[in-house]
């Protein structure tokens with residue numbers, strides 16, 4: 001059989017296994033990739049390769065950032081940092097129509113600033129925000145959509161697992177990638193606020209206005225955001241002044257979060273242990289996806305499918321802009337059926353070299369596909385953030401969450417258009433650094 | 435015609451892969467096409483960690499290993515990673531091959547060695563000028579493997595972070611420089627950040643090209659002879675190529691970034707050799723445990739090195 | 749029988765998860781100590797980077813089974829509502845069997861990779877530690893994961909009294 005056809009067959013089998021056997025994406029990629037390797041390389045070579053790849057992935061220093069950033073987020077969650085931050089946002093916005101949903105999106109952005117992962121933000125915000133919004137009579141479509149959309153900010157606003165993995169895979173500066181996420185992240189945030197405003201105009205019963213809050217209370221509530229500000233300043237400041245590398249920033253942030261919260265008795269040792277257990281669970285899931293993508297990617301590389309596909313796109317003889325639109329379309333479709341991280345890991349070896357030959361900036365391309373794949377987290381039928389929100393809230397159906405999330409897709413499309421038309425939109429901040 | 439697979443771990447543009455292509459071409463030419471070699475650069479077939487095992491078990495017929503990457507497994511080759519003052523890749527590569535031929539060390543017993551070579555010597559690239567040994571005191575420098583011991587002995591602060599982390603760490607000033615051979619100035623654009631280079635002639639990295647034993651035994655006698663005859667020539671070719679590559683990188687960095695290159699004074703050089711001498715003593719202990727005669731090995735390295743320096747210049 | 753197996757796997761997973769948790773805390777402590785040592789005392793902790801990798805490997809591999817029991821590995825459940833329940837269970841069993849087989853093979857291979865390091869006497873690059881212990885640990889974590897999935901398969905099959913189409 002033609003090698004490229006075998007690669008395509010591998011992709012089809014993978015999708016079938018993911019959908020029909022309902023195997024977790026990481027397992028499915030690993031098992032299908034391994035079978036493919038046996039087929040194209042022989043059993044002995046496939047076995048040896050798999051054994052060493054698993055050890056090398058698990059023991060990779062670069063990937064140790066994942067548990068560390070996740071731990072920082074979990075420690076903040078269990079010591080109530082998120083809840084206090086949410087309270088601040090609520091004091092300022094609760095009294096306007098849809099204000100709680102806006103507060104939710106803003107609190108998500110704040111939490112996103114310290115958490116690198118969509119799933120962690122979605123899980124956290126579901127527990128914190130959904131009960132509160134229900135209390136104030138918010139429609140589940142709006143509130144769950146706001147949580148799902150807000151949680152996607154976790155990988156656009158730095159620090160971000162997606163940027164770290166992109167940087168590790170392509171050799172792009174992780175610090176520059178982090179900075180490149182700031183402006184699109186803020187743009188998405190503001191567009192979400194505008195969208196909530198208009199949705200509540202259309203459906204006034206979805207987000208009734210809350211009671212008024214005095215200015216004194218508003219000012220007092222600001223202390224609730226101090227801890228988050230301190231952590232953000234430490235992580236970004238330490239990076240900027242060369243005290244530590246991006247990989248070390250996770251450890252510094254987690255260490256400070258633990259110290260800050262245990263010293264002020266906001267976190268018990270037991271609470272810390274619960275946070276640690278959540279951390280190993282979440283980061284194990286991410287590492288298994290990466291392991292699966294590495295093994296599946298190895299199989300694809302042997303079949304040369306990625307290279308042939310890149311050749312095909314390059315052979316379309318479109319202008320650079322047209323190629324980028326084709327790439328966007330592929331990511332959009334891929335994002336509908338796959339997890340952002342897995343999609344990124346599989347496709348980067350294909351599209352990164354292509355984008356570079358077209359003369360795009362590696363940092364810009366990183367930010368662009370980060371927003372593109374992130375959008376996939378709330379598009380049906382496979383949207384990891386929407387899944388997590390639905391799973392965390394009994395009584396909420398998946399289709400309600402997806403319906404709520406759809407309103408926010410407009411913000412994503414606007415952001416992507418801005419990035420395509422004005423690349424400076426992404427680059428000016430990272431360009432001004434150093 | 436028979437096709438042999440040849441796996442390598444660094445990216446295709448690096449010296450170990452360039453010498454791989456050259457070896458493949460020469461073997462094909464000299465066997466009149468009886469042997470063709472299919473090359474797999476950039477860890478596409480075997481990764482660095484899996485190379486030795488993969489060649490032993492036949493996942494690839496031929497593979498290129500870096501012995502300093504797996505300390506403990508190569509006590510004999512580790513002699514070449516000691517600070518014995520090689521000044522070029524050419525002399526070190528030829529010495530390594532001659533040492534191998536003379537000793538046939540046990541560490542390569544499970545495979546057939548078809549070629550050997552070393553990197554150029556390790557030198558200091560830094561964000562701040564280092565003109566004397568004193569300038570190194572307290573400076574955070576990245577050095578892998580036993581180079582971190584060397585750095586500690588010289589009073590620097592050794593940071594043993596992985597290479598992919600290093601450009602960003604140097605750029606941010608988390609570390610102030612790195613200790614490895616000079617070609618990274620151009621290949622990884624370190625010249626942009628590290629404008630000050632100090633020639634120190636610290637250890638080289640030894641490499642070996644190994645072949646699966648069963649593959650070797652299955653080759654016709656005349657093919658075996660072609661491969662054996664190529665070995666010394668390949669060491670020489672690769673050494674010269676690496677040295678020229680370093681010179682190109684230095685010239686390019688001077689032209690592009692106006693870098694400065696310093697030599698240590700005679701006094702500093704001998705002080706440096708004295709400071710790192712205990713590392714050689716530590717290797718001697720290790721070598722004795724492995725059943726080797728370290729004094730004889732060091733003496734022979736000295737002899738072959740002098741011969742090579744006479745032949746190729748210092 | 750299955751109840752006994754389920755109790756055993758829970759115990760084993762929790763025990764390994766506790767080690768994984770300690771490994772994560774050790775990583776935070778080690779990396780922070782290294783940053784402080786390097787920045788303020790000019791004496792970083794030698795071998796931090798390789799130890800971080802080894803601890804990270806243990807943290808991930810020892811969490812595999814625990815994560816599976818906590819349903820931490822997200823699956824795509826979009827077709828769920830459209831499949832008959834009995835078929836769904838059969839597919840679940842098949843999925844668990846495939847996953848279990850993969851992790852069993854992977855575990856054996858990783859342990860074998862560690863055995864090779866013992867045979868050649870390979871040591872870690874900076875600290876020169878015999879790190880095959882960590883490799884065996886990762887292999888062990890994979891094997892426990894295979895066991896967990898194997899029990900998952902049995903459980904899925906048991907809930908199907910009569911043979912499904």
Ligand code: NA
Nearest residue numbers: 112115154159
């Ligand atoms: Na983030």
Ligand code: NA
Nearest residue numbers: 335336376382
């Ligand atoms: Na999606």
